[in-house]
Amino acid sequence: MRLQQYTVHIEDDFDLDKILASGQCFRPEQCADGRYRFVSGGELLYLRPQGSGKYTVNCAQGAWENVWTNYFDLGRSYSALRGQIAEMPASNAFVRASLESEQGIRILRQEPWEMLITFIISQRKSIPAIRKAVNLLAERYGEVIACEGEEEVHAFPTAQRLAAVPEDELAECGLGYRTPYVYGAAQSVASGALDMAALGSLDDSTLFARLMQLNGVGKKVANCVCLFGYNRTAMAPVDVWVEKLINEEFDGQNPFPQFGQNAGIVQQYLFCYERRITKAKK
DNA sequence: CTCCAGGTGATGG
């Protein structure tokens, strides 16, 4: 793959450190030279911040406009959204504090298949452990899309590829008891029984119900796939961190229905903020 | 060593 260099300006909220730490993506990383590397499908991107919203970008010809502006959801103003959310009746002081503290995060538009496998793996794993397992899968079974000197950059493996791997070999990527879940999902997609692209035309609740039919996919994982894989911003995953803040800051009442189409986005600010303040206390 | 991690499915009330 031949990469072109561009300079781009991003006026809106956009903080790469916060995005990488936000628990929605596990493959992007900061390189030793300070650049940030992203992979989506067979596309590769490097970003180097130059200050005041300016970035040096390396990616395939035309891919910034055709792939990456969509990936980063740059068509949506998160700055405007934060203002809007802060004024909603369901917003309390905790929500407003999260919008300030976590300014710069965005909901990435990632690949549905990768999100399905990633969040199946995520259950009962720490974020560093998820990152390790997903990267191991990519290194072992993902197509090589580029070489950085000695190091190869891999795409996320296809369903066809994972479905062809012996189950006990898959387990070596640290999948633990989730191995049959991952294998089953790969079989479904590889056989055509499950068409991840076609699911994109379903409405939120039908999409959610279809994902829930998969073994190893419960409501939390299904919501994550809806939000991070299909950009269904009304869907708000409730994990242990969100559960904790619902109990502590919302009297145990799930506030997300009141945020309508912004529920998933509010969830992301709150998730990051809750983790930040909990870590800060230690 | 122990404890817990962006949960889910099975089981029993």
Add this chain to the structure above:
DNA sequence: CCATCACATGGA
């Protein structure tokens, strides 16, 4: 409907 429990593995 709700409450428990097992589940593999790695990081803290």
